[in-house]
Amino acid sequence: MRNAQKAISYFRPRAIDHRRFFGRVEEVLEARWFTNGGKMVRELEHEVARIHGVRHCVLVCNATIGLQLVLKALDLEGEIITTPFTFVATAHAIMWQRLIPVFCDIDPDRLTISPAHIEELVTPHTSAILGVHVFGQFCDVEAIGRIARKHRLKVIYDAAHSFMTSYKGTPVGHFGDAEVLSFHGTKLFHTFEGGAVLTDNAELAARLRLLKNFGFNGLDNVQYIGTNAKMNEVSAAYGLSLLPAMPRTIARLRRIHELYRAGLGAVAGIRLFELSREVRGNGQYLPVFVQRDFGISRDQLWARLWSRGVQTRRYFYPGAHLCEPYRSDMPWFKDLLPVARQVTETILCLPCYYDLSDQEVARVCQAVAEAGQDGARIKKWYKSLLRSSFGAPGMAPLVQALRRGPDS
Ligand SMILES: Cc1ncc(COP(=O)(O)O)c(C=O)c1O
Missing domain, CATH: 3.40.640.10 (Type I PLP-dependent aspartate aminotransferase-like (Major domain))
Known part of the structure; x- marks a missing residue:
């Protein structure tokens, strides 16, 4: 279904x-x-x-x-x-x-x-x-x-x-x-x-x-x-x-943020990234932190959501310093940036755009909440996914495996 x-x-x-x-x-x-x-x-x-x-x-x-x-x-x-x-x-x-x-x-x-x-x-x-x-x-x-x-x-x-x-x-x-x-x-x-x-x-x-x-x-x-x-x-x-169309677009994005706040507020281990009080944002991004008490890791949640038809992005993983040529030419930065490391490993950007409906926001929130309750099964599935799909050339095998999800 x-x-x-x-x-x-x-x-x-x-x-x-x-x-x-x-x-x-x-x-x-x-x-x-x-x-x-x-x-x-x-x-x-x-x-x-x-x-x-x-x-x-x-x-x-x-x-x-x-x-x-x-x-x-x-x-x-x-x-x-x-x-x-x-x-x-x-x-x-x-x-x-x-x-x-x-x-x-x-x-x-x-x-x-x-x-x-x-x-x-x-x-x-x-x-x-x-x-x-x-x-x-x-x-x-x-x-x-x-x-x-x-x-x-x-x-x-x-x-x-x-x-x-x-x-x-x-x-x-x-x-x-x-x-x-x-x-x-x-x-x-x-x-x-x-x-x-x-x-x-x-x-x-x-x-x-x-x-x-x-x-x-x-x-x-x-x-x-x-x-x-x-x-x-x-x-x-x-x-x-x-x-x-910009003022209406931004107003809608702010409303979407409110819906996410309401939908995820009670989900233990998920914290929305909030702008500083002095900042008036445009609502374009909806990053959340996947904390330890959520039960599964950010990457496991990311994979699970894809398998449920919810596309998310791990912005900005792994961090510019771990992309080439910086990773090879400046390897020392890997150990010098503890906060960046922690953030790039725990942050996940959820769908957020003008045409996203209230029902779709509710579906994303529900998929996140369910993932937190299904930790053991997701961890097992993710392990097998890593073995079978990651490292294969191109995105296609990974995307197929993600779509199949832990239930297949
Ligand atoms: C933080 C940041 N800087 C620079 C760029 C590059 O922008 P452009 O694609 O217009 O060159 C992007 C694009 O996504 C970005 O997110």
């Missing part, structure tokens, strides 16, 4: 009014201006800057390249202190600029880079701190600002998860030297692929505009080693069509 139920996806982008989008695409086609700072890109830059009350928004083709451009525009050298608890793109952007990521442990409550640990890692070679506002939580921006001033470091925030969030009433975009949003198709607000650098620094914004367009300043005047990091007009048109 249970396999007859429709699987619950981990994420689905919300549907938009197609006509609004197609109307804008028609405008693009009629204008025959497809990229290079056309009308749609300029309008979206204006809107994103206005929403966040920030002076400059520079749209780019994705957040990873956006981070690279900022690192380059700031002329950084040597070591960049960053977090392991992030999508690997953060560390890769540093390496791509031939800089050295120095992984810093995270704060156990915020899950963002720990200021106390940053202080221990600063050396004469450090040129910047790259924090990540993970899951829309803000880094400890005040403490990081103090450390940066003391040691004359630049500060960049990877704000891939933070569209329309704020800290103590100040929207994302005003912290550090620059903050970088992701508009990837799996994000709350997206342009299929895309991103934006937000900054109040006019000089930095001007440099970023050169960098994202091959270094061109005017028609024939190349001033800098640039790249091609521009967003195209159709992507921007999509963003403009999606933008009006």
Whole structure:
């Protein structure tokens, strides 16, 4: 019976009014201006800057390249202190600029880079701190600002998860030297692929505009080693069509959070990750901690939920420092980051998106609660699953085994 139920996806982008989008695409086609700072890109830059009350928004083709451009525009050298608890793109952007990521442990409550640990890692070679506002939580921006001033470091925030969030009433975009949003198709607000650098620094914004367009300043005047990091007009048109839906989307996500809080509140061993009180989040992620008293491990719960048609993600397992090339080239970080290790082994992101129904949230909560009561059987099944499926090439055998579940 249970396999007859429709699987619950981990994420689905919300549907938009197609006509609004197609109307804008028609405008693009009629204008025959497809990229290079056309009308749609300029309008979206204006809107994103206005929403966040920030002076400059520079749209780019994705957040990873956006981070690279900022690192380059700031002329950084040597070591960049960053977090392991992030999508690997953060560390890769540093390496791509031939800089050295120095992984810093995270704060156990915020899950963002720990200021106390940053202080221990600063050396004469450090040129910047790259924090990540993970899951829309803000880094400890005040403490990081103090450390940066003391040691004359630049500060960049990877704000891939933070569209329309704020800290103590100040929207994302005003912290550090620059903050970088992701508009990837799996994000709350997206342009299929895309991103934006937000900054109040006019000089930095001007440099970023050169960098994202091959270094061109005017028609024939190349001033800098640039790249091609521009967003195209159709992507921007999509963003403009999606933008009006954001307030309702965020309101629905907040409601989904309430439903999860109610549904999981009484489940022993499951604790929802909560943003700091000063943070206004966008509700995009719903991480929970699978604690010891739940009876089974995070990985066992993850496997069990997949077998029940509930897709979840182990963000950000195993941590950027344990991805290649960092795992091999910097093996010492494995033992230096106890909080990150504990968090990456116990956190699980549950489905959370606009189209998720109340009934589906209830189904996820029920599946979690049942898993906690079925520990012995799940442990046995998981052991056999490890023996038979993990290590096999590709995801297919694992997914098949997960679907079969402990009852088969
Ligand atoms: C924390 C973080 N940083 C950077 C990125 C990369 O964003 P993009 O896909 O736009 O390059 C992601 C994407 O998921 C992310 O989660």
